[in-house]
Amino acid sequence: MKTVFKGGVTAVALFAAYAVQADQEANLVINEDIEITVRTDAPEHLENLSTIYSGWVFRSSETQALQMDDFENPGMIFVDDAIDSWNTVEGSAGESCASCHGAPEELAGVRAVYPKWNDEAEEVRTIAMQVNDCRTSQMGAEEWKYDGGDMINMEALIASVSRGMTVNVATDGPAQSMWEKGRDIYYTRFGQLDLSCANCHEDNYDNNIRADHLSQGQVNGFPTYRLKNAKLNGVHSRFRGCIRDTRAETYGVGTEEFIALELYVASRGNGLSVEGPSVRN
Amino acid sequence: MKLTRRHTLMMAFGSAVAAIMPFKAFAAVEDEIQAFTGGADMGSDGITLIAPEIAENGNTVPIEVNAPGAEAIIVFAAGNPTPAVATFNFGPLAADQSAATRIRLAGTQDVVAIARMSDGSFVQARQEVKVTIGGCGG
Amino acid sequence: MADNVKPRVRVPRDATAGEEITIKTLISHPMESGQRKDGDGNVIPRSIINRFTCTFNGETVIDVTLEPAISTNPYFEFQAIVPETGTFEFTWYDDDGAVYTDSKEITVG
Numbered sequence: 197m198k199t200v201f202k203g204g205v206t207a208v209a210l211f212a213a214y215a216v217q218a219d220q221e222a223n224l225v226i227n228e229d230i231e232i233t234v235r236t237d238a239p240e241h242l243e244n245l246s247t248i249y250s251g252w253v254f255r256s257s258e259t260q261a262l263q264m265d266d267f268e269n270p271g272m273i274f275v276d277d278a279i280d281s282w283n284t285v286e287g288s289a290g291e292s293c294a295s296c297h298g299a300p301e302e303l304a305g306v307r308a309v310y311p312k313w314n315d316e317a318e319e320v321r322t323i324a325m326q327v328n329d330c331r332t333s334q335m336g337a338e339e340w341k342y343d344g345g346d347m348i349n350m351e352a353l354i355a356s357v358s359r360g361m362t363v364n365v366a367t368d369g370p371a372q373s374m375w376e377k378g379r380d381i382y383y384t385r386f387g388q389l390d391l392s393c394a395n396c397h398e399d400n401y402d403n404n405i406r407a408d409h410l411s412q413g414q415v416n417g418f419p420t421y422r423l424k425n426a427k428l429n430g431v432h433s434r435f436r437g438c439i440r441d442t443r444a445e446t447y448g449v450g451t452e453e454f455i456a457l458e459l460y461v462a463s464r465g466n467g468l469s470v471e472g473p474s475v476r477n
Numbered sequence: 478m479k480l481t482r483r484h485t486l487m488m489a490f491g492s493a494v495a496a497i498m499p500f501k502a503f504a505a506v507e508d509e510i511q512a513f514t515g516g517a518d519m520g521s522d523g524i525t526l527i528a529p530e531i532a533e534n535g536n537t538v539p540i541e542v543n544a545p546g547a548e549a550i551i552v553f554a555a556g557n558p559t560p561a562v563a564t565f566n567f568g569p570l571a572a573d574q575s576a577a578t579r580i581r582l583a584g585t586q587d588v589v590a591i592a593r594m595s596d597g598s599f600v601q602a603r604q605e606v607k608v609t610i611g612g613c614g615g
Numbered sequence: 616m617a618d619n620v621k622p623r624v625r626v627p628r629d630a631t632a633g634e635e636i637t638i639k640t641l642i643s644h645p646m647e648s649g650q651r652k653d654g655d656g657n658v659i660p661r662s663i664i665n666r667f668t669c670t671f672n673g674e675t676v677i678d679v680t681l682e683p684a685i686s687t688n689p690y691f692e693f694q695a696i697v698p699e700t701g702t703f704e705f706t707w708y709d710d711d712g713a714v715y716t717d718s719k720e721i722t723v724g
Contacts, residue, residue: 255533256531256533258529258533258538258539259533261539262539265639267623267625267639267641268639268641268690268692270537270688270690272623273623273641273642273643273688276621276623277619277621277643405613407609407610408613422534423534423536424536425536426536426537426686426688427687438613441613477533477534536686537686537687538686554684557684558650559682559683559684561682561684562682562684562685563679563681563682563684564679564680565677566677566678566679566680567676567677568674568675568676568677568678569674569675570671570674570675570676570695570696570698571675571676571677571693571694571695571696572635572636572694572695572696573635573694576677576679576691576692576693577690577691577692577693578685578686578690578691579685579686579690580684580685580686581648581683581684581685581686582684
């Protein structure tokens with residue numbers, strides 16, 4: 197799908213070649229144990245990219261190092277918090293996550309295929325939606341705020357047990373119409389700055405937009421610990437930030453538009469490894 | 478470099494500005510350094526400061542200090558609103574006199590590490606860290 | 616006491632006598648610097664961890680004074696000598712008077 201640069205001069209002036217610091221040939225092995233695929237052939241549905249890269253390769257070598265050891269990765273303290281939460285009995289059914297699911301490691305493989313179609317509910321679900329469904333239907337507990345600390349920490353735990361596994365979200369079958377909706381949003385220009393996701397993350401990854409080194413906008417590393425706000429951040433929060441930066445009114449966290457977009461963006465990373473919680477700028 | 482009249486004027490203006498501007502900021506850190514060293518002269522051998530040339534983000538900048546044989550190492554961020562960052566005091570069970578941590582830098586500035594050696598002398602290491610602000614980081 | 620402060624420490628489980636080991640410590644804490652303002656323009660008061668110590672069987676390994684320039688979720692990495700079997704004690708002192716601790720045992724054999 198071709199993007200046409202209307203107001204092309206302004207847009208081009210924003211992007212400058214990046215000269216410093218990131219070691220883009222490096223490989224990521226976590227704890228000298230978990231091998232992470234950070235670059236690979238783009239999945240077939242991606243017409244405009246031949247190689248996909250994890251956001252890790254675009255960060256400075258100091259930032260890359262923070263993710264290589266679970267005792268240096270600040271996101272992992274929040275995974276610890278989620279483990280406590282996992283084992284805590286909550287709600288009218290008197291159960292904890294552990295009561296049904298056993299150890300968190302039993303959920304290995306889950307992060308790699310989400311968001312995905314849920315037959316019973318007849319909808320595409322993100323992990324947050326599934327967690328809340330478990331909480332309300334199985335535990336008789338209250339829902340967690342979609343991008344609140346409890347939920348994001350739990351997403352980080354669920355991601356962490358799938359690290360190294362290959363992202364493989366379904367783009368066809370019952371999920372197809374949501375996937376197409378997400379794809380359309382990805383290529384739609386928003387805001388006063390008239391920018392689509394593709395303008396930065398497909399056409400200009402590896403360039404700078406002012407002081408930021410652009411990645412391909414992959415989500416395999418989410419939730420991510422951002423140095424900028426020193427906490428874990430979820431995918432929908434990041435989508436909000438990006439759209440707000442185009443000076444547009446953004447969709448809300450947990451809305452259908454963002455679920456669709458998350459499904460589509462996740463599929464652009466099919467082939468990379470699950471990496472969360474990652475460390476980014 | 479050709480010294481045109483314009484160049485000379487710009488250089489003179491620039492150095493006048495430079496003479497005035499950082500004076501306030503660096504005065505604060507110089508006072509704190511004096512408090513730590515008692516005004517002693519500082520050598521530069523025997524202490525290493527590792528910090529990135531360009532910080533990915535000023536909110537979390539990894540640094541490392543190492544001064545074999547030191548009793549304590551103090552770290553300053555010369556351009557921060559309050560320059561003191563940390564003091565590492567090494568005990569008898571420290572295997573070496575090194576430490577790594579993450580710090581906040583308000584903008585491009587020098588990070589200064591000063592070690593007090595067991596013989597009462599002081600050595601310092603200094604490095605500029607560039608901190609960029611602005612972009613679409615959201 | 617700040618909310619949800621949680622330490623995370625790595626110490627190897629065993630060592631030979633006199634071995635030098637690397638210790639990594641992380642603790643979740645906002646480290647409110649005292650530089651930020653709230654929505655009404657009032658300064659949010661400073662509230663940080665101001666001191667961190669590590670001892671082994673009672674002897675000091677390291678004693679750190681922290682200032683507001685230490686990042687949120689303070690991290691320290693340092694080297695310790697392990698003379699014998701024993702316990703590392705880690706203590707973080709908060710401006711508000713709270714004290715957080717963690718300990719790790721190590722076997723020398």
